[in-house]
Amino acid sequence: MGRFRGRSSTVLKPKTTQEVSEILKWCNERRIGVVPQGGNTGLVGGSVPVNDEVVLSLSNLNKVRSFDPVSGILVADAGCILQSLTDYVAPHNHIMPIDLGAKGSCHIGGNVATNAGGLRLLRYGSLHGSVLGLEVVLADGRILDQLTTLRKDNTGYDLKQLFIGAEGTLGVITAVSILTPPAPQASSNVILALPSFDNVLPLYQTVKRQLSEILSAFEFIDRTAYNLAVNHGQGRALSDEDVEGAECFVLVETSGGRREHDEEKLADLLESLLSADKPLVNTGVLSQSPSQFSSIWALREGVTEAVSKEGKAYKYDISIPLSSFKRVVDDTREHLRSKGLLHDKAVKYVLGYGHVGDGNLHLNIVADAYLPEIESALEPYVYEVVAAQRGSISAEHGIGAMKTHALPYSKSAVSIDLMKKIKNTFDPNGIMNPGKVLE
Amino acid sequence: MGRFRGRSSTVLKPKTTQEVSEILKWCNERRIGVVPQGGNTGLVGGSVPVNDEVVLSLSNLNKVRSFDPVSGILVADAGCILQSLTDYVAPHNHIMPIDLGAKGSCHIGGNVATNAGGLRLLRYGSLHGSVLGLEVVLADGRILDQLTTLRKDNTGYDLKQLFIGAEGTLGVITAVSILTPPAPQASSNVILALPSFDNVLPLYQTVKRQLSEILSAFEFIDRTAYNLAVNHGQGRALSDEDVEGAECFVLVETSGGRREHDEEKLADLLESLLSADKPLVNTGVLSQSPSQFSSIWALREGVTEAVSKEGKAYKYDISIPLSSFKRVVDDTREHLRSKGLLHDKAVKYVLGYGHVGDGNLHLNIVADAYLPEIESALEPYVYEVVAAQRGSISAEHGIGAMKTHALPYSKSAVSIDLMKKIKNTFDPNGIMNPGKVLE
Incomplete structure (x- = not known):
């Protein structure tokens, strides 16, 4: 996004865990801050130095140890x-349990x-x-x-869990042991147009x-997000007639062990949806080929690209109850309008999309340029909305350098006190990724 | 099992989280040890006082808060x-993500x-x-x-993970938020007899x-375990002819969304197994009715009951590579034989069964009586075997009061040092379940 720029001049690229250990020992004795860096694809500035810390790139620690x-x-x-x-695992008919847009450059450690x-x-899960x-250098x-x-x-405290999501503030992850699921034999998808949220x-x-x-x-795309993606070349699966009157869209994907069984279940679902007395959907298109499967996904994944082409985006990645998805997007838009900020030279679009099954809404505010008045209209407004619903201000992007001030909106004082004590236990000199997660 | 007997005379049964809070505050100020107790169904003495601690029973905190x-x-x-x-969740077509033998009395908090x-x-998972x-009283x-x-x-350290498996040594869990999966529409199972491990x-x-x-x-039962279960009335699914020459048995269960699809997959599997040029199984019986489904499961679940009827059991619940399951059972038996302990008045049976998919073997040594010479023949022998394979000395039963001395067989000195620091951070006065997990 270009919102973060590091100020460090030293980048170290150790080749072994032992080298990582020696670097940290040396830095710890001298109270020198260390920023672990993976593929540097994060969205909250977690892998960017805030002062003159040493950057510790893990890119040369890149071997598979066993499978x-x-x-x-x-x-x-x-x-x-x-x-x-x-x-690596594909020839063995396994897949990684995670998949995300940055897969071509992000590191497993990150x-x-x-x-x-x-x-x-x-x-x-x-x-x-x-x-x-995990193997972690403290x-x-x-x-x-x-x-x-x-x-x-089940022998004692599950310490590794603390490092999962700690964004490098408790130690440097040098290796990962992970369970890969068997690859599904078949995948299908369908895009559904809904008259109402x-x-x-x-x-x-x-x-x-x-x-x-x-x-x-089970992915949700609101009308604004859909229109943007289509304007930028995606979404040929549905005709103009199909989408008329649709307030939002849902992408459903199946992955299973036998194609004919999966297709039968999906076809039966679509038929029962369309033939219902009061149909929940206006229309739906089932992918009939691998290319159509890809183009339906491209519609969902194209929202991110369309947003970045349209302007400068303020991205909020929040967990809230599913029933509030639309209201939060609408309320944010109205809030910006009431501040006089909804026009061509300020905020152009407010849109929402995300993972319904996870209760995770990506709220995007697309502006002509990053402006202080937009930022102050959005924060703490968005965080307050999330806190009022006992939601999370960061469902998956993390805290990084960007949201440390907002942590209290999602975590209680007791929680933050314990986090600080744990940080102090693991890193008494405060050298690990300073300024991240905790202020 | 009757191996643990508490010495405490005070049992408190708070009705609210607030009452739990007041009890702990009071005890903490006076340095009085507290043992949280759920359904008291554990196998390693985790919920039993070792001295004169106060027992804190959670049995009156027993309401569903929301679904x-x-x-x-x-x-x-x-x-x-x-x-x-x-x-509670069944009428909504959901199930709990865990199921275990003690379900009729164990508590979700436990x-x-x-x-x-x-x-x-x-x-x-x-x-x-x-x-x-989680809601936890510190x-x-x-x-x-x-x-x-x-x-x-993703806002900061995932503190709740520390309490999962801490056996009440870091705080008292007073409420749990848990994801319940949709109930499968159909379940089937098959019991397979294998000529060789x-x-x-x-x-x-x-x-x-x-x-x-x-x-x-995917459950494994060795021949000794099978025979014991059959002798105690289980296992009518397979005939004597079927089991002749079988070295071990596997129970496979399916749970899915549509009965006809699932049954087709399972029938195809059985057919391909039995018609192979070099069959992996001697024979297999597919459940044809709910009662047959239950009786196949009863064979697996009946092992535990058969063991307790046959004598006094030393139970080891270990994680080791699947390929070592049989060798560890056989080696343990030979080790006991070499010590002159394999006879009617000492060890009667050494058997293994467990969860293959999880790499979890239940190694049971059934003796005529608990004898010190058996115990000293088994420990540290079994722990050393597990450590040599980088396994876990307690896959699911925990450490409790019983295995604190054995923790170093599965955890490094650095791990144990960090555990002790965390314990000290959360419970500086050492009142929480003293003598458990950490010595």
Whole structure:
């Protein structure tokens, strides 16, 4: 996004865990801050130095250590690129349990450090479940070896969990043991146009009941987001006639073990939706080919690209109850209008899309330029809205350098006190990624 | 099991989180130890006082706080019995993500505090993934409210994870927010007799590939365990002829969204197994009715009961590579024989069964009576075998009071040092479940 620019002049690229250990020991003794950096694809400035810290790039720690095709357990260095791991396990008919837009450059260590969510969370759960073990270098250089390849281990506190999502503030992840699921044999998808947002909830229930274990994505796109994606070249699956009167859209994906069974379930779902007395959807298009499958996904994934082409985006990645998705987008738009900021030279679009199954809304405000008055209209407004619903101000992007001030909107004083004590226990000199997560 | 007997005379049964808070504050100021107690069904003495601690029973904190049928998210007091929660969500077509033998009396809070595994882990993953939030009373009486109903929240350290599996040594869990999956529409199972243990691994790969997302259990039973269960009245599914020459048995369960699809997949699997040139199985019986489904499961679940009827059992619950399951059982038997302890008046049987998909072997040594010479022959022998394979000395049962001395076999000195620091941070006066997990 170009919103963060580091000021560090030193980048170290260790080749082994032992080298990482020596660097941290050296820095810790001298109270020198260290910023661990993976693929540098984060959205909240978590891997960017705020002062003159040393940047510790994990890019040369990039070997697969082992893979067991029976259990599907992969052990890889932190600097392995997500896509290369996907390619590595593919011949064994396994997939990585996470998938996200930045897969071509993000590192598995960074994924774990930021507890990345992405498109497969609905089906395969979070990294807190699929990461089996970690190797971490602590601030004082000690190596915490919890690189187990066991699915179950109930011997004491599950320390690795603390590093998942700590954004490098408690130690440097140098290797990851992760459970990879068997690859589905077949995937299909359908794009549905809904007359009203009110239909999303009952639709979600119907889809879950009918597709059960083969449901792998249920993505929401509001009309504004849809129009932007179409204007920028996506969305040929639905005709103009199809989308007339649609207030929002839902993309449903299935992934399963036998194509004919999956297609039968999806076709039956579509038929029952369209033939209902009071249909929840106006229309729906089922992908009939791999290229149509891709073009339906491109509509959803194209929203991000369309937003960046349209202007400067303020992106909020929030968890709120599903029933509030539309109201939060509408209220934010009205709030900006009431401040006189909804016009061509300020905010052009307010839109929402996201992962319904995870309760995760991406609220995007697309502006002509980043302006202080827009920022002060949005914050703390958005955070207050989220806090009022006991939501999360950062569902998957993390806190980084950008949202440390906003942490109290999602976490209680007791929680933050304990976090600070843990930070102090693991990193008493405060060298690990200073200025991130905790102020 | 009757191996642990508490010495405490005070049992408190608070009715609210606030009362729990007041009790802990009072005890903390006076340095009085507190043992949180759920259904008291643990196997390692985790909920039993070792001295004169106060027992804090959660049994009166037993209300469901909320359930959202759209998301499947349940919020319940810690003292709710697992079976009653299963019954609560059933009318909404949801199930609990865990299931275990003690479901009729164990508490959800105890399940979380001990990170219970059980029969559904293969399908629904561990509690580190399915628990979304916790309410915990800290040692000093402060209430840590992380009782979120969000699937995704990336704001700071995931503190709740520390309490999952901490066995009440860091605080008292008073409420749990948990994701309940949709109930499968159909379940089937099959019992397979294998000529050789060497066939278990290739069988597991074949079954995973053919059943994919509907595979919900893959349980291993060795011949000794099978014979014991049959002698105690289970196992009518297979005839004497069927089991002749079988070295071990595997129970496969499917759970899916549409009965005809699931049955077709399972029937095709069985046919391909039996018609192979070099069959991996001697024979297999597919359940044809709900009663046959139950009787096949009763064979697996009946092992525990048979063991307790046969004598006094030393139970080891270990994680090791699947390929070592048989060798560890055989080696243990030979080790006991070499010590002159394998006869009617000492060790009668050494047997193994467990969750193949989780790499979790239950190694049982059935003796005529608990004898010191058996115990000293088994420990540290079994722990050393596990450590040599980088396994876990407690896959799901925990550490409790019973295995604190054995923790170093599964955890490094750095890990244990960090655990002690965390313990000290959360509970500086050491009042929380003293003598458990850490020595």
